[in-house]
Amino acid sequence: MIHFLETLKKQRWDDHRYYHHSRINQSLHLVSAISFLTAYVLLFIDPIAASLLAWLVAMTTRQSGHFFFEPKGYDEVNKATHEYKEQIKVGYNLNRKVVLLSIWAAIPLLVWANPIWLQKFVALNTFTNTDGFIRQTGLLWLWLGVGGVLFRTFHLFFIHNVEAAFAWMTKIMTDPFHDAKIYATSPLYLLKGQLIDPMDHGSYEEEPLPQ
Template sequence: MIKNFLQELRTQRWDDHRFYHHSRINQSLHFVSALSFLFAYVMLFFDPVVSALVGWLVSMTSRQAGHFFFEPKGYDHVNQATHEHKEDIKVGYNLQRKVVLMAIWALSPMVLYFDPTLFGLFKPWVTMGDFTRQVAKIWLAVGVGGLLFRTIHLFFIRDVETGLVWMTKIVTDPFHDLKLYHKAPLFLMKGELIDPGLEKHVKHA
């Protein structure tokens, strides 16, 4: 069972890399995201508010900017797949789902405007510092909620193992991305916009 779990984890990681990380800019942004996520992981034990702020304002924005603005959306000749097909088969959050998630994140502070107590969970904020800390707590809940929602969703549309593997992948992505994309900024500075190694790796996979 553990062997199958680890194999599925490797498969999900490989598919994620070969389908959705062709751009060196995207890879470089994932490197930045990984570093900041690891910092956020550490801060989670000391100050969850700082962890949430860094996780969303730096880690998630840099990560998703790479996908939205820099990853090619045309036909994928390396994998012989259309962009639409890749979006359909994506295990986690495809671009459409990411739009919804990011919209929830961006609009969530407005809840405090209409109800400063958030249904009695918070004391009404007085200073901007109070407001920021309360927003960070909401963002932390959005992050955890988004992870659990898709995991449980996968339980029903795929199977329990797929959901648990995906959740494991997401939580450990910063470590894996750091290893995988740490050279991407160097290649980018050399003028390399698309990873040429993907085609070779896909052909030999």
């Protein structure tokens, strides 16, 4: 268990130091974290509403930060190229995210087409109004989220090991709590005009907190 927690801590630290230099990205992750935490509560009340909130707000803000605001040049702090960081990333790198988000964007089109095979595969009903279309889309997005996490976890079993895979899955599920904590002050630094975190807060053995 101690080694598992160390693996989890190291994955969190690497995620922070490699992929969250931009204060805008950090601030968007704060918005995403709050949205995900709200979605977690909604899961027990209305799972489809939780899925819609998670994908339309939490995921869009989170991934916008990575795609549009995070620096893609040479990382002077960690002495690593963008290509190297993409290659060693444990979870979804940008290329994998493009595939995942493409599936996400295609789902509403599939629901609108409402093919027979889709109705049988996921037990969808023929919708008769906008609300039905939205809720069926939200249901498929919910399954996509679960499937995306499970698929990468099983993949990590083979390219890393079981411990690393479960540590990553745990990290993904608890990221909203962790991100809300460590990026809580990022908007304040952004308002002061600091666009890039100096990343001078030690190693993963210390809790990584933006300066």
